[in-house]
Amino acid sequence: MDDVVATLSDAECWQLLAGEELGRLVTRVGDVLDIFPVNYVIDRESVVFRTAEGSKLVELTVNDEVLFEVDHYTETMAWSVIVRGRAHRLASEEEVEAADELPLRPWLPTLKYQYVRVRAESMSGRRFRRGPEPDRYGIADY
Template sequence: MTAAEVDMKNLPGAHHVAEELSEAECWDLLGGQLVGRFAFLSGNRIEVFPVNYVVDDGIVYFRTASNGAIERAMPRDSASFQIDAFDPAHAAGWSVLVSGRAERILDPARLVELFRLPMEQPWAGGLRVAFIAVRPVTVTGRRVHMKI
C-alpha cells in the first residue's frame, strides 16, 4: 500500500494539526489561485461573492459589474477576501484571509495597467469593467493536516 492509499483519518494515533501560515506563504498561495470569495457587511447581513481575481503589488483586485451589488457597496473600510483548498481523502487543507479596505479603482492610468494584467475572465455573466481593490491590513492563513 502506498502512502497515497492510506486513509490517514483511520490510523491509530492520527490527529489534526493546525499550523499558522506566514504572510509570505499566504501571498504565495494567493498568487496560485484563480477564484476567491469577497465578503463585506451590508446592513445586518454578510454578503459573500465568488470572484476571479489577480494580485498585483500586494493588493488583491477583481472585476465586477458597474452599478452591481458589489460596486454600489464601495468603498468599505472593512472587507475580506478569502481563498482555500482542501483534500478530503487526506483530511487536509489550507485557508488564506485578506482583510482591509475595499474600494473601486477610478484612476484611468491604473485601470489601463489592471486591464493589461493576466487575469481570468470573470465567470459571472455580463459586462465586468469595475475594478475593486482589497488593500490588506491583515493577511493570515492556516494549514490543517493529519499527523501520526
C-alpha cells in the same frame, strides 16, 4: 496537535493566494453581511477583481471594509487564507490601464467594466493536515 494545524506567514499566504483564481468577498452594510464569489489575481500584495455595476460596488461604496477568503484542499491537506482590508474601485485612467494588463479575465460571458483592489490591512492563514478522526473515547476498560 502541532502537526495538524500550522499558522502561515504573510509570505506563505500571498504565495498560496497567487496560485488560485477563485475567492469569496465578504461585505457588510449595517447589520447585513453578503458574500460574493469572485475570480481574482494578486497584484503587488493586493487582490484585484473585475465586476459589473451592482450590489458589490454599492456595498463597497457604503463600507469599504471587507474580508476576502480563499481555501483549497486535497485528500491529505487543506489551507485557508483570510485577508482583512479595504476595497476601492480603480478609477483613474492610469489605474485602469495597469489593471487591463493583469491576467484577469471574467469567468462568465458578461461585461465587467469595473476593477476593484483590496489592500490588505492584515491577513491570517492556516494549513491543515487531513486524516481520520482519532478514537473519541479511547479503549473501553472492562
